[in-house]
Amino acid sequence: MAKHEPEFDxxxxxxxxxxxxxxxxxxxxxxxxxxxxxxxxxxxxxxAQLYVVVGILALVQLFVQLVFFLHLSTHSKASWNxxxxxxxxxxxxxxVLGTLWIMYHLYENMGMNAMSM
Amino acid sequence: xxxxxxASHEHAHHFDGSKYVFGFWLFIMTDCILFATLxxxxxxxHTHTYGGPHGNELFSLxxxxxxxxxxLTSSFTYGLAMLARTTGNKNIVIxxxxxxxxxxxxxxxxxxxxxxxxxxxxxxxATSAFLSSFFTLVSTHGLHVSAGLVWILxxxxxxxxxxxxxxxxxxxxxxxxxxxxxxxIWIFVFTIVYLMGAI
Numbered sequence: 001m002a003k004h005e006p007e008f009d010x011x012x013x014x015x016x017x018x019x020x021x022x023x024x025x026x027x028x029x030x031x032x033x034x035x036x037x038x039x040x041x042x043x044x045x046x047x048a049q050l051y052v053v054v055g056i057l058a059l060v061q062l063f064v065q066l067v068f069f070l071h072l073s074t075h076s077k078a079s080w081n082x083x084x085x086x087x088x089x090x091x092x093x094x095x096v097l098g099t100l101w102i103m104y105h106l107y108e109n110m111g112m113n114a115m116s117m
Numbered sequence: 118x119x120x121x122x123x124a125s126h127e128h129a130h131h132f133d134g135s136k137y138v139f140g141f142w143l144f145i146m147t148d149c150i151l152f153a154t155l156x157x158x159x160x161x162x163h164t165h166t167y168g169g170p171h172g173n174e175l176f177s178l179x180x181x182x183x184x185x186x187x188x189l190t191s192s193f194t195y196g197l198a199m200l201a202r203t204t205g206n207k208n209i210v211i212x213x214x215x216x217x218x219x220x221x222x223x224x225x226x227x228x229x230x231x232x233x234x235x236x237x238x239x240x241x242x243a244t245s246a247f248l249s250s251f252f253t254l255v256s257t258h259g260l261h262v263s264a265g266l267v268w269i270l271x272x273x274x275x276x277x278x279x280x281x282x283x284x285x286x287x288x289x290x291x292x293x294x295x296x297x298x299x300x301x302i303w304i305f306v307f308t309i310v311y312l313m314g315a316i
Contacts, residue, residue: 009286009290011132011133011134011283011286011287012134012135012137012138012283012286012287012290013133013134013135013138013139014135014138014290016199016200017196017199017200018200019197019200022193022196022197022200023193025193025196026189026190026192026193026196029189030186030189033182033185033186033189033307034182036307036308036312037178037181037182037185037312040178040312040315040316041178041179041315047316050316051313051316054308054312054313054316055308055313057308058304058305058308058309061304062301062304062305065192065297065300065301065304066301069192069196069297069300069301070294070297070298070301080139081139081142084142084143084146085146087146088146088147088149088150091150091153092149092150092153095150095153095154095157096153096156096157096160099157099158099160099161100157100160100161103161
């Protein structure tokens with residue numbers, strides 16, 4: 001395995017990790033998961049901060065697994081994979097944030113309190 | 118046939134799996150959109166309990182942590198199956214696939230156990246909008262994992278029969294993308310549904 005260039009399989013065109021990259025990704029994911037459950041399980045932080053910190057930990061773990069398990073990279077041979085992923089990410093953000101934005105305003109304008117329903 | 122035409126003939130029939138793998142990657146991207154819409158529905162409806170219980174009264178964090186660790190480990194063992202393909206020994210690949218299968222089956226069994234308990238206690242998908250969206254989101258993930266389990270069995274069968282060939286490697290790669298993708302979706306399920314529900 002070359003140090004700088006990822007190795008592409010001749011038959012599938014895909015890059016694969018090494019024993020080291022899978023182990024690294026696995027250990028980091030386990031640690032991040034344990035921190036998230038520990039923070040919430042023992043109520044270590046105030047509620048508002050818990051939401052933010054746990055959300056950030058999930059995004060970090062997403063990034064770790066994308067890199068170490070799915071081998072998403074900026075390498076030119078894999079650029080279409082990355083481009084389609086970024087486009088999907090944009091769609092996901094529009095769907096989720098757009099939905100929450102619209103529904104929140106709907107509740108406000110109709111005099112309904114989402115938390116009491 | 119002279120050597121030149123023979124070479125070009127063989128070249129034309131050389132199996133190129135890269136387009137299959139990329140096509141499967143695009144399918145996974147569309148599957149991301151499916152999950153995004155279900156997460157959006159859950160985010161809107163999770164407070165609508167219709168006077169029934171909230172997530173923090175229903176979910177057990179140690180139980181979900183166990184499920185999470187099992188699925189995460191299965192993602193790792195699948196990675197080891199992928200690495201073993203370079204040894205050329207199909208039995209090592211098959212052994213790691215069986216371990217992945219057993220872990221995936223344990224995950225699904227735990228999920229069904231959780232659903233069964235909720236159902237028996239009267240917390241069904243018909244109880245409230247919150248539980249409808251909960252069951253839809255979590256069981257869609259569960260159905261994907263179940264489909265993955267069937268695919269792993271088919272993969273094991275194919276490896277037994279044909280060994281490690283360009284075709285089987287392509288399928289092994291696509292299944293790997295699928296399996297790792299399901300673990301990534303689960304990160305957001307345990308964070309948004311179970312952890313944020315328990316805060």
